[in-house]
Amino acid sequence: MVCCSSRSSKNQISNGGQDLRITDSVTYLAPASSNENLSPRMSPACVQPNDQIETQDSIGCFTVLMPLTFIVSIVLGFVLAVPIVLFMFRRTTSRGGVKDGLLEIIPHALMSEAEKRFFEVLEAAAPSFLVCPQVAMSAIVTQPIRHNPLRYWAVRSQKRLDFVLVDRETLTARLVVKLDDSSHRHRQAEDAKRDEVLTQAGYPVLRMPVHHNYNIRELSVKVCSALE
Template identity: 30%
Template sequence: MDLLITFAAFFVLALFLRAAAHAADHDAHPYAMRKYLLSKAERSFHGVLQQAAPPGTQIYSKVRMADVLQVRKGARNRLGFFNKISSKHFDFVLTDASTSAIIAVIELDDASHRSNRAKISDTFKNKATEAADLPLMRVDAARSYGVADLRMRLKALMPAGETEQSRSNGRPHSSVDTESTSVTLDSTTI
């Protein structure tokens, strides 16, 4: 009987220690997974953007600015300038699919961009991309987008001399004729 009581006490102590360690781990790493990577407005726009993207390109979402821009060598206060871009992101980045060369960045401007804090951040992004000679396209969030209009705006961002044929490496590109297509997004609050 003493052996059974000792075993039970040991078992309860082990459970207690495990629970304490689990609680301490949660305090040391207080993270939880987000349910979705993109908001509903971003997800809907991403779908339209994929339809409008030129052949031979790839679109990435929520890319950290520091993964797209770098501080120029020799700049004073490099760490300070790096810190300014390390915690911000671009909504979408358009790249060459075969080389991953960065072509342009796209920002989806919804109602949250009207706040003073967002205006300061938007101005910083505008100036940083301009200094880096990186095309930045801003799109006002809307309930629907014209694929043809978006396609034309994206083509205007492509480097001079780039053609659909050169981006698709000479392979024919099949696509649906969407020149007159308009895509309606989820009826969510933007």
């Protein structure tokens, strides 16, 4: 038996009075003078390499698809889990606060009890000014970002000012009043930096210690002295 790997279907090879007619990977064996129908017989030597190639291709594709399928499954699971988590933590009302998403927002008093007492006395001691409590420092001072971006954000991130006296006619800030409680001892360095920034901006700072009672006349004198 002669095996040929030729792809042509018209080649003939004489072998002991028999013609071997070769087509694509199939060998037909028939006598040269016979008109019998050709019966195809698959040549194992010719078929085996093709089968091996197809098997190797299938294994390669399967090996590549497995990690891709695993990754896609994880991504789909994450995408499906996010809406469920958000639904569980959606907005609810609890004890007067609003729970929005994962953050619980509750109301906060504008002033403490000590600040409320001092606010009333300060209004009486400085009747020609508007007394504005809890003013953001960034509302009255700023730093051009083009000059020093780090300094700009350092100023913007400063906390609130206890009280700001505002001119009633021009509505411009004139004096910053700081009420120092017991925590001032632990924040002296921070308060000193804040006072320096305010002074550079042209705002005088009046610091008052916390007391249970205040003398209106004495406070009025201190306000006038700080404005000079």
